[in-house]
Amino acid sequence: MPKTYLNADLHSHSVVSDGTLTPEQLAQRAASKGVELWALTDHDEVGGQHRAAAAAHACGMDYLTGVEISVTFAGATVHIVGLGFDADDAQLSQGLYDTRNGREPRAREMAQQLEAAGIPGSFAGALRFAGNPELISRTHFARFLVETGVCSDTYEVFRKYLTEGRPGYVPHTWSRLRDAVRWIVDAGGVAVIAHPARYNFTANEEYALFTEFKHHGGRGVEVVTGSHRPHEYAIYADMAKEFELAASRGSDFHSPEESHTDLGDLPPLPSQLTPVWELLHERIQRAQ
Structure with a gap:
């Protein structure tokens, strides 16, 4: 029987990518905020996963491996979160290395x-x-x-x-959506569309993203996230139902000084959604 988590935070970043805290400091902060299930999701990098899991367990939290992969879709940068995968998977590691290389x-x-x-x-x-x-x-x-x-x-x-049109903005071509989802799935994890409201897609572009994502094996979408405004929770709860996707919850925390939403501070997922951690109950690393 899958465990119920009242406070899961499955999106955060450490100094291994663009956060300002170490994995250990993040784990301590998450635990102090009442987080029961945590994931470190550094950008295009899994180098902090073993440290994060050990720190989470030392703080009494359960842990899911995580990563946030940069993808180019419809001329924009989209982020795909992977959860519950094998952090030592060779194909995933190589794909992330290639993504970072540019x-x-x-x-x-x-x-x-x-x-x-x-x-x-x-x-x-x-x-x-x-x-x-x-x-x-x-x-x-x-x-x-x-x-x-x-x-x-x-x-x-x-x-x-x-940002686009300003001095200092340089576009970059990241990995393909198909490849990012496949790396996660083949490593035993679940792929999740991160903060979809951020992309400012047209209705047709967003529908294409969700359709292609699911076609390639994606199974989740972030509904409650620090990157969404409260009214957007309901919008993406409806999208999760329409596309039969599990719902994820994560602060997208980077820094105490910079982040609007702290670890563990989000409201619960809307009712009648399948929490993504229910798909991953066998992949959760339990605190002893």
């Missing part, structure tokens, strides 16, 4: 554009904030621009410099 050239081009806009030294500055140099990202550039006083916070940085 980040440094992209980062150097971003730095060139920012220098042309009168902001020198941003590549080296961003690199100081990247716990994993292979995963240097826009978030690390944003933290550098805040540190140097160019902007007051990271939200201002993205608005002025790091």
Whole structure:
């Protein structure tokens, strides 16, 4: 019989990608907020999984392996969360390595554009904030621009410099949706569409995303997430029902200073949905 979790947080990030806390610090914070089932979902990287599982168990939490894979779909970057997979799966690790491989050239081009806009030294500055140099990202550039006083916070940085049409924005082609879902599924996990409201797709584009995702073996969607507004919970609860997908819940926590939603602070999933952890009850690593 699957265990019932009143407080599951299945989306968070550590210094292994673009968060500011270690896996151990995240686990302690999650436990202090009453989280019972936790997943670390670093971007395109599973290097923190064994540390996160050990820390979760030390804090009395159950644990699911996690990752957030960057995908290019309909000309936009979409994120697919994987849960409950084998963290040592060779195919998954190789796919994530290939996905990460284009980040440094992209980062150097971003730095060139920012220098042309009168902001020198941003590549080296961003690199100081990247716990994993292979995963240097826009978030690390944003933290550098805040540190140097160019902007007051990271939200201002993205608005002025790091979104489409602004100096410093460089598009990148990530992995294919089909491949990302297959890596997760073949490693024994469940693929989940992360924060779908963030993509600003047309109704037709969003329908295509959900249709193709399910066709390739995807089985879940984030309904309650720190990246959604409250009225969007109901919208994606309906989408979960329409496409017969399980529902996931996660704060998308990155940093105590930057994240709107803390670990464990979200409301429960809407009723009449299948929680994604019920599909993964045999893959949950139990605290002793």
